Amino acid sequence: MDQGQIVRLTQRSDFACATFNPPTKDVGARPVRSMNKTLAHMLVVSMAATVLILHAGPQREEHLADSVRSALSAAVAGLPPPDPYLPTAADKKAYDDWLQTQQQRLSARLVQMHGPSGLPELASPAAQRAFLQMVWYESHRAALDPALVLGMVEVESGFRKFAISSAGAMGVMQVMPFWTRVLGQGDATMLFQWQTNLRFGCVILRHYLKLEDGQLAMALGRYNGSRGQNAYPQAVLAAQQRWQP
Numbered sequence: 001m002d003q004g005q006i007v008r009l010t011q012r013s014d015f016a017c018a019t020f021n022p023p024t025k026d027v028g029a030r031p032v033r034s035m036n037k038t039l040a041h042m043l044v045v046s047m048a049a050t051v052l053i054l055h056a057g058p059q060r061e062e063h064l065a066d067s068v069r070s071a072l073s074a075a076v077a078g079l080p081p082p083d084p085y086l087p088t089a090a091d092k093k094a095y096d097d098w099l100q101t102q103q104q105r106l107s108a109r110l111v112q113m114h115g116p117s118g119l120p121e122l123a124s125p126a127a128q129r130a131f132l133q134m135v136w137y138e139s140h141r142a143a144l145d146p147a148l149v150l151g152m153v154e155v156e157s158g159f160r161k162f163a164i165s166s167a168g169a170m171g172v173m174q175v176m177p178f179w180t181r182v183l184g185q186g187d188a189t190m191l192f193q194w195q196t197n198l199r200f201g202c203v204i205l206r207h208y209l210k211l212e213d214g215q216l217a218m219a220l221g222r223y224n225g226s227r228g229q230n231a232y233p234q235a236v237l238a239a240q241q242r243w244q245p
Contacts (some may be wrong), residue, residue: 067242082136084140095136098245099136101245102150102243103128106122106128106132107125109242110122110159114158119160119161120158121161122159122161130194134198135198138199138201139198139202142203142205143206144202144206146243147240147245148216148236149198149201149202150240151236151238151239152201152205152220153173156173156174157171160172170188170191171194172193173198174199175192175200175204175213179200179204204223205220208223216237220233
C-alpha cells in the first residue's frame with residue numbers, strides 16, 4: 001500500500017485519530033500504568049492498520065471496447081428528476097415507507113459517524129429525503145439494491161458529498177475522474193452533484209457486475225481497485241445489511 005492510499009484510508013477510519021508517540025525515555029523505567037498506556041496506543045495503531053487495508057486502492061482505468069463505451073455513455077447521459085414510477089397505491093405506500101425508514105436510519109447514522117452536527121449537506125430532513133430519493137431512483141435504474149448502494153456510499157465516503165480521496169476519487173460513491181472523460185464531457189466537478197455521482201457509481205458497478213458474470217464480491221473489489229481481496233466486499237455487504245428495509 002502506497003502513502004497515498006494510506007492517507008485516503010485514514011480519513012475514513014474510525015481509528016484515524018489514534019496516534020503513537022515513541023517514548024523519549026527508557027520504557028523500562030516507566031511505571032506499569034504508563035507501560036499499559038503505551039501498549040494500548042500500540043494496539044489502537046495496529047487496529048487502525050487493519051482498517052486501512054479494508055479500503056485499499058482506487059478504481060483502475062481499463063480499455064473499453066467502442067460498443068461498451070457507447071453503451072455506458074448513454075447510460076450516464078441525461079439526468080431526469082428522480083420521480084419513481086409507482087403505478088399502484090401499494091407501490092406508492094412501499095416507497096413512502098422506505099423513505100421514512102431510511103431517513104430515520106440516515107439521520108441516526110450521520111450522528112454516529114460524524115457527531116451531533118452530522119454533515120452540513122445532509123443537515124435537514126428535506127436534504128436527507130432528496131438524497132434518498134436519488135439513491136432509490138439511480139439504484140433501481142441500474143437494477144441494483146438500494147441497500148447495497150447505501151452501503152457503498154457509507155463505506156466509500158461516509159456520505160460526504162464533496163469527499164476527495166488522495167487517489168482523486170470524488171463524491172459520495174468515490175468515482176474516479178477519468179470516468180467523466182471516458183463517458184462524459186470531461187468535467188470532473190460534476191461528480192460533486194449527488195445524482196450525477198450516484199448515476200456514474202451505479203452504472204460503473206453494473207458494468208463491473210457484467211464483467212464478473214454477476215459475482216458481486218468480485219465486482220465490488222474491481223470497483224474499489226482491490227479485486228480478489230475480501231475486506232472491501234465484506235465491509236460493503238455488512239453495511240448493506242444495515243440499510244435493508
